[in-house]
Amino acid sequence: MKSVFGLGAKSIVVLSLSVSLAGCGLPRSGPSKGEILAGSVEKMGSTYIVPVDERVARAASKSPELGFSREFITAGVVGSDVIHPGDTLSLTIWENVDDGLLAGKGVNATGLEQLQVDDEGFIFVPYAGRVRASGNTPETLRQAITDKLKDQTPDPQVTVARAAGDGATVSVLGNTGAQGVFPIERPTRTLSAMLARAGGVAVDPETAQITVTRHGRTGSVWLKDLYKNPNMDIALRGGDVILVEKDTRTFTALGATGAQARVDFDTPNLTALEAVAKVGGLNTHLADPKGLFIMRDESPAIAAAVLGQAGLKEPQRVAYVLDLTQPDGIFNARDFVIRDGDTIYVTEAPYVQWQKTLSVLTGTASSANAISSAAGG
Structure with missing residues (x-):
């Protein structure tokens, strides 16, 4: 009778704890792939789930490029010896x-x-x-x-x-060697020359962004593009304001990655593959390589191209999903460009939850044995 009671007690304890466990759920880094898919537009949710192939990677990677308008580019060099009001x-x-x-x-x-x-x-x-x-x-x-x-x-x-340039000066602000008001003189009549006159940039050249404001109009260019493309080295005008700043774009990495963090861009163009690498890659013990999601509010024009739905007027919530196990999966991740504000989320592999469940149940069984032994003792 004693052994039968002990067996029944253990069974009751394990069953009770198992039911309790199933009801409260297990710790995890975020929603599963299935839960994300359940929120798709096709299932009456609010998010478009878009598998990434070569076409989608190309269409979704279009982002505004920095550069100066024709008005800035076609402005001729001002003679440094011309007199201006205020001189x-x-x-x-x-x-x-x-x-x-x-x-x-x-x-x-x-x-x-x-x-x-x-x-x-x-x-x-x-x-x-x-x-x-x-x-x-x-x-x-x-x-x-x-x-x-x-x-x-x-x-x-x-x-x-x-007094050269008393009426033809520019203001240089931000991350430069020296901020201040500088005259437009013969050696400093272009943007690159004026930046050199101000001591150069004081941030990583890879992420340095130059913005020029003139008569209420603005134009921006990456520093590296300024030197690569002579058309971007615009002629200056009196009253121009030059701002040098570090790239302020960020993306957020969550889920089964090496690190979960908000991450700064360190290059003008950052791909999904590079972004995942920046946070330590996929967690080899947790990550599902079929569940790499890039979530963003997509502009109407790009959403229309990606979804094949003409006439969209509002931004659309889109979750792009990359399957790195496919033959072209890594190539697609390499070609998919990350944009400011993107969220990269990697789901856990399905077996991880089973492993957690078994681990907890094993611990529960051990606890039940201890309780039964105590009761029988």
Whole structure:
């Protein structure tokens, strides 16, 4: 009777704990592949599940490329010697007489300092009146002033000096060697030259992004593309604002990967294969190589191309799934480009939950034996 009671007690304990275990579930890193598929549009969910093949990888990998508009590219180089409103000039006028118009007796040279070009582009010179300076070079302005004075004093000689770029400056901000306002001079009339003048970039060149704002319009370019493509090395204009910043894009990795984290991009183009490698690859003890998901809110244009549904007007939730066990699986992962805000999720292999269940049940049986032994003792 005692052994029968012991067997029954153990059975009751194991059965009770098994039922309890089934009801509460086991710890895991996230939803299973089946649970994700159950939320598909086909099953009245809100997410499109799209297996990735060569066509899908190509269509889904289209992302806006950085670059300057035609308006920036076609702007010609500004001559560094052209005078602009706001420039400050200094004049020296020599007169070929002992008692001239401007110079005192015994002095034949007169200096006029800190002549600022007004908003309309003029300066005032005694006995010459208002003279247009803006749009002229120092040489053409010198000739214009000479012409106005030569009828009033014999053989006047004029020199014009300009504080280079006082009215043609750019602001350089962000991660550079030196931030500040810099004049557009002959050596610094292009974007790359001005960046060099500001001490270069102070972040990894692979992730350095350059943005130029001009009259309310902006354009951006990767630093490496600036040097690779001469068209991106645009001519500067007075008032331009140049911002240098590190790439701010990120993606999130979850599930059965080597690490679960929010990860910064370290290259302009990052593929799914590279992204998984950045977080330590797939967890060999947990990951299902058939369940690599890339989840994103896809733009209407790309969603239409991927899903084959014309006329989409709103962003669509799409879960792209990569099966790395397929012959082209790794190639497709290599060609699938990750975008800012993507979530990469790797599901656990089906056997993992069975393994956890068996492990817990084995522990439960051992506990039941201990309880039965205690009861029988």
